[in-house]
Amino acid sequence: MKDIRFFLLFVMVTVTLIGCGGSDEQTQTDDEVVIAPPQGFPPPLSTWQWQLKGSVNDEYDVFVYDIDLFVNSPEIISDLQTQGRFVVCYFSAGTYEPYRPDSELFIDEDFGNALEVFDQERWLNTRSEHVREIMKSRMQLAKEKGCDAVEPDNMDAHINDNGLGLSAEDTIDYSIFIAEYAKGLDLYVGMKNNVGLTDELAQYYDFAINESCYRFSECHLLAPFYENNKAVFHVEYLSVADVGDGKLDEVCAQTKSLGISTLVLPVLLDDAYRFSCDD
Template sequence: MRIGLGGQPARAVRRALSAGLALALVVTVAACRPDLPPPGAPTSWPTAATRSWQWQWQLTGVLDPAVEADVFVLDPITTTAAQTTQLRSRDRRLICQVYVGSVHPDDPDASRYPPQALGATADGTGRIWLDVRQWNAVRPVLADRFRLCRGKGFGAVVLADADGYQQRSGFPLDFDHQLQFNRRLAALARSLDLSPGLLGDLPQVAALAPDFDFAVNEECVRLAQCDKLLPFADAGKPVFHVEYAGVTTDFCVTSVGYGFASIRKNRTLDAWRLACPSP
């Protein structure tokens, strides 16, 4: 029999060392996980964790709460308060996705938008573009959408379709109209205790990064546009990035190199995901 430290068998020593190492790793991971703000407070994004977030984006299908992700981007209408409570009990940060520049005829609040604020219909989605210049007309509806997020336990909101000036919206929207609208929405989110995030709208990232806490991006690697998101990454703010094609071993080298949290998803944004490894 081989004898280890203190006269104990070597096998026993190895078991003790392995158990000690495992305990040390658990303690280290727990110590590195940022505390989640209490319900009713906006989500915080500690700079020290910017490069290590794991995230999930699910808008369709049955929600899978068991996904090993720190951050979930979800639909505030289909997601229930019970589901958000369950996720928060597991220290998950929750982002609700709100369409701020468009409305779908099936949305429960669609009738609240005045006719003069409704423009062209987007190809493929059936969504109707809004006249973002009419702040007094659209603000009450969007404020209530944000309150729905807050009421269900979300601590952050990401603005979708916040780029109507680049689309055939039916209105003569320009860069400055959109910039003012997006900044107003970021301020509105903060006033309702939500952390604001920006989805897309890459041409305005340099101007808007100071107003937002994080960004969500689709396919910046495939489109060779990841450098446009550096104002967020350089400021220590999370960039949650997704690719819909390719293998993670290829695009992760680029996106993680930029400091982004990256995953591969189906375009339907169901529960399936493949995550890039954290740095």
């Protein structure tokens, strides 16, 4: 537990732990009952919402909210927490985004190739101490804003045409650096995608966030998380028509049995629609 608030949050989600096979071991003294902390936090099969665009819709009855670090104020984060939410703050740890408020801090030597899909973004040289100092500042910002956890994105340069010669070993080294620094700030940290390195990295991360593991037949690669009582938050990008045709039921049948919390969302993550395996 990080502080007394997480003790209260744990009590709120105890039923979730019981539902997915967790236990609430208790030891009792003459004056009090001590509840043992969960093995994984946030707990497996926690309900969640992921919104990175637009004003945050706080009306979903879920435990975890994953929102953008830069565009959301400390007040928004505090309001979510007052409602009993666990707040994860998103930032890109592996790419340059020109529209971020700290983008002018990067230098030419930091940049690799443009991303294949988002051509305004560039892969970053994650071996660079300069890049790592900027990422430390981003995680410090998350701490200052009151985030409970961070979601460092784009940590898989080694499987992309990064233009920097970044290898799997570089990714592992950088991922461990990010995780350890976040934990040093008393933040929880989630592994984003990067399923090919789950065996190497799961021990350093508190939970996982995944895009499209069902589509790419990769959900089983997240076993080092869900088999060790660590939450996996997963999204499939299906259309409303796909959901109406029964695709959501197919996805949920597989992922929920594994202990994975699945949403169907639009690619823009703008809350245009939302379907959940918990509905």
